Amino acid sequence: MKFGIAYEISVPRPWTRESEKTVYDRCLEQVRLADQLGFDFIWAVEHHFLEEYSHCSSPELFLTACAMITQRIRLGFGIVVCVPEYSSPIRIAERTATLDILSGGRLEVGTGRSATWTELGGFRANPDETKKTWDEFVHCLPKMWTQERYSYQGVTWSMPQRTILPKPYQKPHPPLWVAVTSPGTEVDAAERGLGSLGLTFGTVEEQEEKLKRYRRIIRNCEPVGDFVNEQVATINFLYCHEDNAQGVATGRRVTDRFIPLATQFVHNPEAIPTRSGASQGLLATLRRQAAAPGAAPPGIAIGDPARITRELKKWEAMGIDCVNFILNVLEVVPQEQVLDSLRLFAREVMPHFRDGRGESEDEALKSTSRQSAAAGGR
């Protein structure tokens, strides 16, 4: 099983001139360490207007900075919003290709749409259209990356023939994923041969059915790209400490702050009558956890190495390929503790999930995607 870090980049009030810079600097310090420790992925969200919760509206810039200070860790848009009011698909193709070049072919491209009126309303985008625009974008992107000249006449966007430049460094192109939060999106992912980038904190049992459905459907998929990216990632929190009670208590400070923060925003069905249903997802699970103050929530990677290993083994047994961790919210955990947690996790937990921790960069990349490796990888 692989491990990644997911960045929302949460910045607490009061905001000073330095506060956002401080948080970004800390994130980059974590990324540099994670690369050295053998973590596999960095994912950066694209969120807009979500004050305190996420100040990561330009993930490509953050990921470029990550690329400059790391050697082997893979860098993921987690996700790029496929809504024309946010970005033209041309710009998405250009930006992702550029980052793939700058990172030496380490890019993963998560796609999706937004679940909140706070964001979509801010761009005056219609939530009922976002499934359609996402679908068109993901069908177009691989062609824009791989065809020398490209033209398109579609439903939600179009362009005359042009040469979209640059082209990605990875051949045929970077792996594609889709954020899976709303029920049924795992089917969308499987039918299109996309990786399933889980962004909900459901229990092992809750996610098992989704996973089975994904694995079954993807066998007969029609991939939108030149290869199938059959990988399933899930999201989790991480705080690892030698003392289990202290690990759980500190980890709970993060999970407990997440609830009021995330629920401030207006999800689509609350704002307008829409079929664009937002999954309760992470919030539902965290609310249940909140009913048991101080307890270590099942499936969540907080505590000592033994407990975290035990919980992650459940995900591994279920067939999850990758777990991506949120390390902090509102900076409630001091940076040194976050870094110590990463070190302890890498030393005590990671070996239980890897036979060859010292695997070479090429081997690590090879296993990222069975098809990209087969196609020549980087």
Next chain:
Amino acid sequence: MPPRYGKLDVSDWGKSAPTINGYRTEPWKLNGARLLEFRYEVDDGPADALLPPALHPAMPAYATFTVMDSPDSPIGRFMLGEVRIVGRAGGRPAAFVAASFCDSEVASRELSARWGYPVKPADVKLTAQHFVIAARVSTNGHPMLELELRNRRPLPAVHLQPLPSMNLARNSENGNLVLVQVDIDAVFAQSDGGSERVIKLDRDAFRGAENLRLMSPMSATFAVAELTLARIQLICDPESPAESGTIYLD
């Protein structure tokens, strides 16, 4: 830092709060109710002053404007118009009732005593035509709220999401101010959407004053439904965060 919370001066606002007679009221069924509701973004910072400290604001801040015709209730026909500021009780959406107006003296009395509605008398009208649905709340001919839904189109009822109300009331037993959550169950028979137009909003009449500034429309819906004003299950201290100050009634 904690998340933002409402900044309403509860003791001042509560001087005119209705008195609620215990929390044991039976549910009311409102058959064939017609409901026009607008959701509208309002100026984000000032709206905090319209939410009690128990609630934290939605982002973006928004209000609901609702006019209901209830032709068949346990006390007969009544019409209700209200403005609510939507916040969060813990993690859940909850709409604080800034002010409500009712055309029936009996209904006003009962809604106040049973669920803590801050009701005042007014003329309330709701007319639903094929092309336009119009609502008006007025006193002595002075309009306080005028709404129009145009470009009416059918909507699947499953897409409607009613929001529970929070009424600030005074408990008759101890005289304390309390926030009463009013859950409304709805079985929709018909639902439509359309474009919204707020023709008139007397902000002072709805106690919004300079803090209730309309910014950007969100949605307009019209529904015919069987509504149930549910038995009170949740109350909370208006001055404490709802996540810690909520009491679940048996």
